[in-house]
Amino acid sequence: MSKAIFAKAAHYAVMMGVLGYGAAVHAGDADAGKDVFKQECSECHTVKEGKNKKGPSLFGIVGRNAGSLSGFDYSDALKNAKWVWTEDKLHWYLSQPAKQANPGTKMKYPGLDNAKQLDDLIAYLQSNH
Amino acid sequence: MPPSLIRRYVRRAAYALALLLFASNSAHAIPAYARQTGSACADCHAGAYGPALTPYGMRFKLNGYTDTDGQGTKIPVAAQIIGTRTVPERGDSTTQLTEADVYLAGRISDHLGGFVKVETDNNGNDHYNTKLSNLDLRFVAKDLKIAGRETTIGVSVNNSPGFDDPIGALPNASTLGPPAVSGTLLNLSSANSLYNKVIGGGVYALYDNDWYGEIGSYNTMPTSMQDHLGYNPASDPGHLSDTGYFRFAYMKDMKRQFFSAGVVALTTKRQLPRNAPSDDITDLGYDLTYQFLGNRENIVQVSYVNILEQRDYGSTPTINGIAAKSSGNARDQTLSVTYTFKQSYALQLAHLISTGSQDAARYPPFGKPDSTANLISLYWTPFGKDDSFTSIANLKIAATWFRFTRFNGASANIFGAPPGTLITNAKDLDAFTLSASVAF
Numbered sequence: 395m396s397k398a399i400f401a402k403a404a405h406y407a408v409m410m411g412v413l414g415y416g417a418a419v420h421a422g423d424a425d426a427g428k429d430v431f432k433q434e435c436s437e438c439h440t441v442k443e444g445k446n447k448k449g450p451s452l453f454g455i456v457g458r459n460a461g462s463l464s465g466f467d468y469s470d471a472l473k474n475a476k477w478v479w480t481e482d483k484l485h486w487y488l489s490q491p492a493k494q495a496n497p498g499t500k501m502k503y504p505g506l507d508n509a510k511q512l513d514d515l516i517a518y519l520q521s522n523h
Numbered sequence: 524m525p526p527s528l529i530r531r532y533v534r535r536a537a538y539a540l541a542l543l544l545f546a547s548n549s550a551h552a553i554p555a556y557a558r559q560t561g562s563a564c565a566d567c568h569a570g571a572y573g574p575a576l577t578p579y580g581m582r583f584k585l586n587g588y589t590d591t592d593g594q595g596t597k598i599p600v601a602a603q604i605i606g607t608r609t610v611p612e613r614g615d616s617t618t619q620l621t622e623a624d625v626y627l628a629g630r631i632s633d634h635l636g637g638f639v640k641v642e643t644d645n646n647g648n649d650h651y652n653t654k655l656s657n658l659d660l661r662f663v664a665k666d667l668k669i670a671g672r673e674t675t676i677g678v679s680v681n682n683s684p685g686f687d688d689p690i691g692a693l694p695n696a697s698t699l700g701p702p703a704v705s706g707t708l709l710n711l712s713s714a715n716s717l718y719n720k721v722i723g724g725g726v727y728a729l730y731d732n733d734w735y736g737e738i739g740s741y742n743t744m745p746t747s748m749q750d751h752l753g754y755n756p757a758s759d760p761g762h763l764s765d766t767g768y769f770r771f772a773y774m775k776d777m778k779r780q781f782f783s784a785g786v787v788a789l790t791t792k793r794q795l796p797r798n799a800p801s802d803d804i805t806d807l808g809y810d811l812t813y814q815f816l817g818n819r820e821n822i823v824q825v826s827y828v829n830i831l832e833q834r835d836y837g838s839t840p841t842i843n844g845i846a847a848k849s850s851g852n853a854r855d856q857t858l859s860v861t862y863t864f865k866q867s868y869a870l871q872l873a874h875l876i877s878t879g880s881q882d883a884a885r886y887p888p889f890g891k892p893d894s895t896a897n898l899i900s901l902y903w904t905p906f907g908k909d910d911s912f913t914s915i916a917n918l919k920i921a922a923t924w925f926r927f928t929r930f931n932g933a934s935a936n937i938f939g940a941p942p943g944t945l946i947t948n949a950k951d952l953d954a955f956t957l958s959a960s961v962a963f
Contacts, residue, residue: 433817437566442909446592447566447592448561465594466593
């Protein structure tokens with residue numbers, strides 16, 4: 395009996411550890427992410443609602459369907475991308491060259507290889523909705 | 524020194540000073556581009572007014588001014604008005620509307636774009652002169668692949684060698700060159716400079732985002748055409764032939780920082796005046812730039828340009844009983860450091876040196892054409908940012924001090940005036956200006 399309780403407790407501990415670790419990976423600092431946004435993104439994007447630059451507004455980007463902002467002239471590649479910009483998807487997309495993640499996209503971005511900055515950036519994007 | 528020569532050198536000094544004044548007020552942040560791209564002025568210019576470019580601004584220029592926000596066609600017209608209070612060390616102070624400009628600037632298609640500036644200057648006493656200023660028309664092929672690497676290839680037709688350069692440190696692009704008695708052909712502040720008075724251009728390529736190369740040629744326009752375009756025939760750069768322009772640079776954008784290292788060459792045969800034997804002239808220069816951009820709160824931009832010009836003269840006239848040398852050289856150096864806070868407040872310091880080889884006949888009375896000047900400018904640009912009152916227009920209030928420590932090879936009595944006459948020292952060319960510029 396005590397053996398079974400111990401095993402269950404160990405299982406929960408491992409799961410919590412995994413979840414905790416998972417949460418830590420994406421636990422960014424939105425304030426620090428604002429600086430990353432200025433450094434990496436602000437020349438082509440704003441977080442103002444309805445304000446497009448060379449790239450579309452990133453207001454409310456987390457949870458939005460890819461290529462779905464009305465009035466912006468997306469590439470066919472992004473219009474046909476059937477995904478939602480979840481935090482995980484943004485993490486995947488921004489950690490590599492844009493043209494590798496979505497061949498045919500107009501976006502020219504070499505990717506952000508600094509994991510902390512990437513987490514902070516996504517936290518900042520998450521905060522703008 | 525004969526009075527006619529003194530007058531000639533006074534005119535050169537006035538011209539050099541006027542160009543420095545021009546340099547401090549010149550705008551290259553064109554609101555029409557901001558409307559076309561949806562970008563703020565500050566995305567392309569650290570100080571939100573120009574002319575110094577951010578790496579993003581360089582890419583926009585390399586792409587032939589064709590980038591867009593995809594929100595339909597925008598009217599490719601912008602304007603600028605400048606008013607200036609000028610307080611020279613010697614002479615009367617003036618407050619006047621100094622310049623009004625119209626820009627035709629924007630994209631025609633994904634592959635065609637351009638920049639044309641028509642400038643009206645107040646030459647004093649409300650006498651205005653309108654001229655075709657900068658011109659840069661481009662065809663560009665983007666997103667090409669060569670050996671698997673991203674490549675951009677373009678053609679630029681322009682009227683100043685170096686104006687089309689993406690890095691923008693060369694004098695004709697930065698509008699910052701040493702005021703020179705005998706400057707290089709690539710320096711807009713040289714007497715009879717090529718700036719805006721030639722027509723030509725070249726083919727350029729950007730390979731793998733980092734390597735830039737350009738090869739081109741230029742011809743001078745007939746003096747009658749220069750006259751029609753608003754340029755005094757006395758400033759004619761002469762007749763050019765066999766002219767080649769070459770540029771090669773490595774540029775690295777690391778988002779928070781940027782640096783570049785480049786070389787430039789211009790070779791030509793020049794007849795000045797046009798019926799004179801031709802001089803063989805070769806300019807060879809290098810430039811280094813660095814930018815710290817960070818999160819754009821504190822930006823530092825540093826550039827250094829060093830251009831050496833070798834001349835083999837077509838004639839060796841005897842002036843005042845002295846035979847001119849058959850060859851010589853000139854060197855122009857520009858060091859500029861600009862600190863910009865919040866892309867709104869900036870301090871620029873520039874050290875400008877022009878030197879040349881000894882030639883008693885060509886550079887009386889001291890035999891040296893050397894000049895040294897400084898530009899110190901403090902300015903405020905409240906708009907042109909994403910979060911400012913407007914991101915697509917701007918105002919610039921600038922206080923600028925021009926300081927000369929040497930001109931015509933001397934610090935004191937620079938024109939060699941005889942005793943009992945008015946003596947001009949280098950510091951008598953100093954000037955302070957307070958200017959307000961509006962671009963919309």
